[in-house]
Amino acid sequence: MAPRLPAHCWRQLALRPSATTPTTAAAAAVTTTRPSLLPNTQTRTVKTGWSTLPPRAKPHRFNQVTSGLPAPTAGPAAALQRKARTTPVRAGVLAVKKGMTVFMGRTGARIACTVLQLDRVQTVLNKTRARHGYWAVQVGMGERNPGNVGAPLLGYYEAKGMAPKEVLAEFRVRDQSGLLPVGVQLMPDWFHIGQRVDVRSNSRGMGFAGGMKRHGFSGQEASHGNSKNHRTIGSAGPSQGSGSRVLPGKKMPGRMGNQRVTIQNLPVLIADNELGILVVKGCVAGPKGAVIQVQDACKKDPPPQEWIDKSRKTLEERFPEAEAHLQAARVRHMELKEARREKRIAELMAEGVRPDEEHADAIEEILAASAKEDAAGRAPAEL
Amino acid sequence: MNVAPLVRRPLGCLKASLRRTRQQKSMFTRHMASEASQTTTTTRTPPPEHGFFRLNDHKTKTLRSAFAVYPSTTVAGANTLAPPPVNALQALHEAQIKRMDPTGARTALFAKTREAAKVGDVLMVTHRRGGEPFAGVCLSIRRRGIDTAILLRNHLAKVGVEMWFKIYNKNVAGIEVVKRQRKRARRARLTYMRKPKHDFGSVEDLVFAWKRSRKVFSTGKPAAEAAKAKAKGKGAAAKKK
Numbered sequence: 001m002a003p004r005l006p007a008h009c010w011r012q013l014a015l016r017p018s019a020t021t022p023t024t025a026a027a028a029a030v031t032t033t034r035p036s037l038l039p040n041t042q043t044r045t046v047k048t049g050w051s052t053l054p055p056r057a058k059p060h061r062f063n064q065v066t067s068g069l070p071a072p073t074a075g076p077a078a079a080l081q082r083k084a085r086t087t088p089v090r091a092g093v094l095a096v097k098k099g100m101t102v103f104m105g106r107t108g109a110r111i112a113c114t115v116l117q118l119d120r121v122q123t124v125l126n127k128t129r130a131r132h133g134y135w136a137v138q139v140g141m142g143e144r145n146p147g148n149v150g151a152p153l154l155g156y157y158e159a160k161g162m163a164p165k166e167v168l169a170e171f172r173v174r175d176q177s178g179l180l181p182v183g184v185q186l187m188p189d190w191f192h193i194g195q196r197v198d199v200r201s202n203s204r205g206m207g208f209a210g211g212m213k214r215h216g217f218s219g220q221e222a223s224h225g226n227s228k229n230h231r232t233i234g235s236a237g238p239s240q241g242s243g244s245r246v247l248p249g250k251k252m253p254g255r256m257g258n259q260r261v262t263i264q265n266l267p268v269l270i271a272d273n274e275l276g277i278l279v280v281k282g283c284v285a286g287p288k289g290a291v292i293q294v295q296d297a298c299k300k301d302p303p304p305q306e307w308i309d310k311s312r313k314t315l316e317e318r319f320p321e322a323e324a325h326l327q328a329a330r331v332r333h334m335e336l337k338e339a340r341r342e343k344r345i346a347e348l349m350a351e352g353v354r355p356d357e358e359h360a361d362a363i364e365e366i367l368a369a370s371a372k373e374d375a376a377g378r379a380p381a382e383l
Numbered sequence: 384m385n386v387a388p389l390v391r392r393p394l395g396c397l398k399a400s401l402r403r404t405r406q407q408k409s410m411f412t413r414h415m416a417s418e419a420s421q422t423t424t425t426t427r428t429p430p431p432e433h434g435f436f437r438l439n440d441h442k443t444k445t446l447r448s449a450f451a452v453y454p455s456t457t458v459a460g461a462n463t464l465a466p467p468p469v470n471a472l473q474a475l476h477e478a479q480i481k482r483m484d485p486t487g488a489r490t491a492l493f494a495k496t497r498e499a500a501k502v503g504d505v506l507m508v509t510h511r512r513g514g515e516p517f518a519g520v521c522l523s524i525r526r527r528g529i530d531t532a533i534l535l536r537n538h539l540a541k542v543g544v545e546m547w548f549k550i551y552n553k554n555v556a557g558i559e560v561v562k563r564q565r566k567r568a569r570r571a572r573l574t575y576m577r578k579p580k581h582d583f584g585s586v587e588d589l590v591f592a593w594k595r596s597r598k599v600f601s602t603g604k605p606a607a608e609a610a611k612a613k614a615k616g617k618g619a620a621a622k623k624k
Contacts, residue, residue: 120467149447183458345449
């Protein structure tokens with residue numbers, strides 16, 4: 001029995017004499033009213049694209065896919081937000097452990113402390129959310145013979161306008177306000193006396209150590225029939241019935257030490273610019289001469305905001321030429337880079353690089369461009 | 384042969400260059416404002432000074448590439464970058480000693496001189512927090528700058544007692560030499576004095592005698608007052624040795 005259709009459907013079908021009789025209601029529904037004189041051209045084909053989804057509206061602020069939904073709890077933005085509370089607002093410094101001594105107080109207090117020395121600590125790079133995915137300041141310390149630096153890094157320091165550094169390290173900061181001018185020197189007075197810092201370093205390497213030394217096992221007895229097993233670890237687990245296997249993570253002999261160790265919340269006792277030293281309370285992992293990373297403690301309040309502003313201002317007063325120097329170095333780097341690519345670095349070295357006038361013009365252009373970018377509310381271009 | 388593009392080409396070039404000039408016209412025209420700003424920007428940064436580091440080809444020994452290397456003193460446009468002092472730890476020790484011992488009496492008492500106190504001497508330490516002064520034989524002097532300490536051994540109630548004292552600590556009010564050893568000790572640390580054979584025993588009678596003799600030579604000041612004066616300044620105490 002043929003399906004019973006409403007009268008208007010029959011009427012439509014009657015308009016199309018050439019059309020075959022539809023057998024189902026669905027087929028009847030897709031057919032549209034069209035004057036039979038015009039050719040039946042399909043608007044939706046494989047070529048033009050075809051989808052069963054409802055037609056998409058023009059993107060608008062109220063019809064976004066995410067409109068009305070809560071902010072995602074996973075992903076880069078969510079991760080940064082999650083870690084914001086434990087990310088320090090300021091960058092840290094690199095230092096060398098010089099040794100331990102005591103701090104004698106006026107009231108008879110005697111505090112064991114570690115002396116850290118800042119050896120020509122300079123900021124090298126600002127890492128930005130837009131370009132690198134997070135906010136951080138790269139800091140370098142010491143001096144390295146250019147002969148011991150690879151060509152890529154030589155080019156890197158060339159663009160920064162600074163001598164190759166012995167060590168580079170990165171300090172995450174909370175947001176843009178933590179970024180620093182590139183190339184400036186960070187002195188011990190970067191830290192506030194009494195503030196808490198987190199100190200990171202590699203611990204002393206102990207080599208291959210047994211279970212007693214590495215994990216504090218008790219060892220075995222000296223007598224009562226024990227034979228040649230006084231410091232061995234003994235059993236590594238239960239036998240048949242429990243799988244006859246060693247469970248993952250079983251504490252065993254192995255390499256001990258030389259791991260990254262963080263000591264949290266050490267108070268700063270002394271910060272002396274002349275000696276270049278920073279004295280923190282307590283001990284710090286690693287031998288004398290170890291490279292230490294010092295940054296504001298992530299689980300304590302940062303130093304007072306007035307202090308932060310003041311130290312930032314001091315930094316800018318000490319190095320007013322920082323931005324201009326960096327731009328000049330960048331211009332020189334681009335010239336030399338081009339020369340290297342075109343294999344004419346030898347001639348350039350012989351005849352000298354571009355004259356001063358042109359160089360200054362190029363720097364001014366770059367500075368003007370970056371000023372324009374700043375005015376537009378964007379972060380300055382990072383090299 | 385298709386000559387049409389060749390014929391058309393100069394025209395196209397002209398058109399493009401005209402378009403470019405039209406766009407650049409605004410850049411080249413000088414306005415009053417731009418002229419004013421030109422005069423203000425007088426600071427011209429000189430190109431930074433640097434040397435070159437050459438990378439030579441291993442086989443031909445010819446220049447392969449070169450990189451600008453800035454002097455190690457360069458810091459953000461200045462030449463003030465210098466390595467920190469090597470003996471920072473020692474300087475810190477000296478600064479702290481100067482702060483804790485302005486008169487230099489404590490340093491002098493344990494310096495490596497003839498007049499200074501030595502191991503084997505009987506010393507008496509007065510503590511600022513009150514309590515009985517502790518006297519005993521000096522078994523060792525551990526020299527660690529500001530953390531320099533002495534080890535005294537005595538017998539209290541027939542039990543051997545040893546105590547370490549940090550000589551620069553504010554809690555140590557005074558150190559006095561009760562009795563000097565007749566012969567110089569031939570060891571740095573007299574740990575053998577812990578053995579019964581060599582044990583010095585109690586120094587109580589020595590201290591008692593020393594106090595009595597001091598009272599004889601003193602100007603008749605009451606003992607309590609004298610003790611107070613002694614506790615006040617280490618300089619005075621050190622002179623009495």
